Amino acid sequence: MTLDVERIRKDFPVLERRVHDDQPLVYLDSAATSQKPRAVLDAMAEYYELHNANVHRGIHTLAEEATALYEGARDTVAGFINATDRSEVVFTKNSTEGLNLLARTIGDSPSGGESGNEYGVGPGDEICITEMEHHSNIVPWQLLAQRTGATLKWIGLTDDGRLDLTNLDQVINDRTKVVAFVHQSNILGTLNPVEPIVRRAREVGALTILDASQTVPHRPVDLQSLDVDAAVFTGHKMLGPTGIGVLWARREVLDALPPFLGGGEMISVVQMEGSTFAEPPHKFEAGTPMIAEAVGLAAAVDYLQALGMSEVAEHEAALTSYALDALHTVDGLRVIGPDTTEQRGGAISFVLGDLHPHDVGQVLDERGIAVRVGQHCAAPVCRRMGVPATTRASFAPYTSFAEIDALVEGLQHVRRFFG
Amino acid sequence: MTLDVERIRKDFPVLERRVHDDQPLVYLDSAATSQKPRAVLDAMAEYYELHNANVHRGIHTLAEEATALYEGARDTVAGFINATDRSEVVFTKNSTEGLNLLARTIGDSPSGGESGNEYGVGPGDEICITEMEHHSNIVPWQLLAQRTGATLKWIGLTDDGRLDLTNLDQVINDRTKVVAFVHQSNILGTLNPVEPIVRRAREVGALTILDASQTVPHRPVDLQSLDVDAAVFTGHKMLGPTGIGVLWARREVLDALPPFLGGGEMISVVQMEGSTFAEPPHKFEAGTPMIAEAVGLAAAVDYLQALGMSEVAEHEAALTSYALDALHTVDGLRVIGPDTTEQRGGAISFVLGDLHPHDVGQVLDERGIAVRVGQHCAAPVCRRMGVPATTRASFAPYTSFAEIDALVEGLQHVRRFFG
Amino acid sequence: MNLESMYQEIILDHYRHPQHKGLREPYEAEVHHVNPTCGDEVTLRVHLDGGTIADVSYDGQGCSISQASASVMAGLIIGKPVGEAQHLQEEFLALMQSQGKVEPDEDVLEDAVAFAGVSKYPARVKCALLAWMAWKDATAQALASAPSMEESS
Amino acid sequence: MNLESMYQEIILDHYRHPQHKGLREPYEAEVHHVNPTCGDEVTLRVHLDGGTIADVSYDGQGCSISQASASVMAGLIIGKPVGEAQHLQEEFLALMQSQGKVEPDEDVLEDAVAFAGVSKYPARVKCALLAWMAWKDATAQALASAPSMEESS
Ligand SMILES: Cc1ncc(COP(=O)(O)O)c(C=O)c1O
Numbered sequence A, B: 001m002t003l004d005v006e007r008i009r010k011d012f013p014v015l016e017r018r019v020h021d022d023q024p025l026v027y028l029d030s031a032a033t034s035q036k037p038r039a040v041l042d043a044m045a046e047y048y049e050l051h052n053a054n055v056h057r058g059i060h061t062l063a064e065e066a067t068a069l070y071e072g073a074r075d076t077v078a079g080f081i082n083a084t085d086r087s088e089v090v091f092t093k094n095s096t097e098g099l100n101l102l103a104r105t106i107g108d109s110p111s112g113g114e115s116g117n118e119y120g121v122g123p124g125d126e127i128c129i130t131e132m133e134h135h136s137n138i139v140p141w142q143l144l145a146q147r148t149g150a151t152l153k154w155i156g157l158t159d160d161g162r163l164d165l166t167n168l169d170q171v172i173n174d175r176t177k178v179v180a181f182v183h184q185s186n187i188l189g190t191l192n193p194v195e196p197i198v199r200r201a202r203e204v205g206a207l208t209i210l211d212a213s214q215t216v217p218h219r220p221v222d223l224q225s226l227d228v229d230a231a232v233f234t235g236h237k238m239l240g241p242t243g244i245g246v247l248w249a250r251r252e253v254l255d256a257l258p259p260f261l262g263g264g265e266m267i268s269v270v271q272m273e274g275s276t277f278a279e280p281p282h283k284f285e286a287g288t289p290m291i292a293e294a295v296g297l298a299a300a301v302d303y304l305q306a307l308g309m310s311e312v313a314e315h316e317a318a319l320t321s322y323a324l325d326a327l328h329t330v331d332g333l334r335v336i337g338p339d340t341t342e343q344r345g346g347a348i349s350f351v352l353g354d355l356h357p358h359d360v361g362q363v364l365d366e367r368g369i370a371v372r373v374g375q376h377c378a379a380p381v382c383r384r385m386g387v388p389a390t391t392r393a394s395f396a397p398y399t400s401f402a403e404i405d406a407l408v409e410g411l412q413h414v415r416r417f418f419g
Numbered sequence C, D: 001m002n003l004e005s006m007y008q009e010i011i012l013d014h015y016r017h018p019q020h021k022g023l024r025e026p027y028e029a030e031v032h033h034v035n036p037t038c039g040d041e042v043t044l045r046v047h048l049d050g051g052t053i054a055d056v057s058y059d060g061q062g063c064s065i066s067q068a069s070a071s072v073m074a075g076l077i078i079g080k081p082v083g084e085a086q087h088l089q090e091e092f093l094a095l096m097q098s099q100g101k102v103e104p105d106e107d108v109l110e111d112a113v114a115f116a117g118v119s120k121y122p123a124r125v126k127c128a129l130l131a132w133m134a135w136k137d138a139t140a141q142a143l144a145s146a147p148s149m150e151e152s153s
């Protein structure tokens, strides 16, 4: 069954928006953040209008309702990614916090056997990432390496923007303690093979962390069957609100890592002299959580599941195929990243002759077309691909084929404008 | 001018709520979380329906609008607390994150002069808190002490629930590097004197951190004139949404501390080999921020400012005075914390004979009265005051005198119920 | 009225007059459990005698539900074979997690059926379970420290 | 149409034919500034000669606005006394921060008035300012390394 995009678009209020001289909005920036269906906005408004209270701490009616909604959201998310247990789902403020939570708590764990944590790192240990990571999966590991004396390594890229796995067995080796990599690149659109990387990481006993920010919103993702140890994703890219993300990790990993932030909700007994901590997931959820946001995220998951993630993936694959063909008709346009539909998602970066993406984006905007321009929080990719920046069009379930036509016409106009 | 509470109540949709057998809601749990006026919900809905985009990274219309709204929210908050500069306002997910940000980055700073950071701590150094802190201002410092070898000290309490400052000069001494204390206790209602503590901390050169979570929502707070180095507060307690808080710190403090979370937005140049960082506030705002939440928080600030913070404080002082008198008419009721209106805010804890607060709260709930029962994330206070837990009634601008009457009647009923 | 479904007379009775309360010798294991949000605490000892729960003694503070539950539990399991007591614990746990949707078996749970109403109040379920969880923990420790007993149970 | 208020012919001209571009000797200070979101970069050198901006040379990559702005700036300030150039920088900064609400003084800013339209596009203001900020930074460094010049400026 294919998606009924016209019907879907009616669920998204912002798609009625007109910009500049009454141009209808053509929103092709969903990889930066997605738009939200009314069901998500309604769920949050209903939370605030009927049930708002702090969670876990109260016995009055609103507190019980709010707690049930918040913990219910955890169940919804756990089901969506096929977690073994709801306690493996930790709510964070975004993907970035989830990755930093891991890097910080790994850094707090003394490395090596006896004294404690098997996940700790220190001098001589290596952390492996890739050259196509979002800054949020680079900088936390650089900071961890600085703090602990561990060394950061990375898997390089091929010229067409895929991971170069030829030297995988050297890059991931007996010294490697952590392998953190992106499921789908937000700039190149490349969908990475999880299996060979996880297999190699398992061989050397490294912890595997998947940045699933760009896949969970766009295709079925079963974290159990991907066999990674931990993964992150972010609500605002999956039709949900800002201010919420998810860290999922196997229960034994959450049990072994020390707490990240200290405060209300994450404790068991607090005395001035010292404290003990709650079990996961609450161990990692200090302070008043993002309650309304969790409710909104659960509504987004329900919405996506009603569409069907396979149908979403199919629709976006069709858009991508159509867009790649259409973009090739534009003179001087070069796709940065995989130029075919194989193992890639609906985020397409390109350059147009020697025009700077800023100028391209500005002229497109004047026609109501919203694309992202710049380095997309992935500066090393630009450096590697030899471009200062790119223009990127990215898709979501509400993206229509007509919007791709508008983009291509817009690009023709850009060429004329700068003559 | 006094607040027109009946008019104000109409702005809060949840106050129409009925619970159990059609009992009107009597919400006396605002210290846990406040309710939200329609203006806040509308501001967030409007953001999502018209302007939603990721911030700082785009040049298309929506991205510029979203960025302007987000950065505008920073200006609004900076004005509200009288910050010297907007770059001193860092958005966090709640107060707890702000306190942990400080504790973590202080922990990352090597202590002592030459190697770098003047704010670092190590063995021999002391951190001073008080015995009336919320767990969120205890546990981060315990964890910091554990990580660095520094020692945690605290200012004790008097029997009527005030800070015992008699030995202030010993507790804060030449070894003290950080003094972190609560402006108003969430459990006792005590309003603490900032001036003598800051004066002593300045004498010994310690960094001063104020947990203003319970004052910023309820009275005028001018952080410049309080002369602290840093302060935190949280959106959901000040008529704003969940998922957002504020860390304010003097610019030189933010400049000197290393980054907390690494990722998008907080960087200047990212290379695989190493990165440089943005200036404050962005240095401390890694990842996609809480955009809609910042917009909602700004609307909450606007709403509070329209009421007038002095008027809010006056109204809550009148409620507190009325409530203390009324509660004293209940047989066997004992106030835990200051039993007068002096230097205290609108959060009143009490015990009722030897009835457990859980039972008290449960019977009140059946009559629609929402109070908090338990340890209020301040277990050491309960231990110090010799009670296992308390029942707490707490107020906000929308709290009416009739609600306090309902509470007192409810408590009479509780006594009868348990015979 | 809902509230009376929770505060059954039998619960209030046990609360006012707790049975088997106080810490006694001998015992093979002692545990201390808390409910961090509300400050309920229980210290509980288990004394096994050849596969039988010879004594359960406890002390603590907490709300009516947690106090009454400890009292009812002690009366129910003292003198029972370990296996049967474990079965009772599971039955009680299931009842508490039922959100009021399960009809409890009075022949098995006796006075403990009075807690059925509590299962509709999620925040109070922890109170009702506090003593039971402490007992489960203590019994596991007692069995572990005396492996020969486990066989005979 | 708005867009043409930003992409004035004069800006596109400077973009297509940048003036004073390329790094030259001698110089007292060199800086490298970037705009992290979009990858714009500029390397810029300042050569002072007794209180006068003897040369400003630069290289870099970026959008039409950042490239044209560097070109216009160099043409405007080369040969000017340091104090006057600093004044120009402040005027240009004020114009860029005006959100299109200030009427620029063509007698002072000359070709740089063409950037008035850019001030309505907050995301592009950084592009227009990149070279100016680099110049300000480099000049401060050059002055610091040769304090005698500062006096004569
Ligand atoms: C005094 C005080 N500090 C800190 C906090 C923590 O706030 P949050 O849970 O929003 O992080 C609270 C409220 O829970 C509080 O009352």
Ligand SMILES: Cc1ncc(COP(=O)(O)O)c(C=O)c1O
Pocket: A031, A032, A094, A095, A096, A097, A134, A136, A137, A182, A184, A185, A186, A211, A213, A214, A234, A236, A245, A377, B264, B286, B287, B288, B289
């Ligand atoms: C692949 C990838 N990882 C991580 C992130 C960071 O997500 P957030 O900014 O929500 O933390 C993003 C998006 O910005 C992303 O595309």
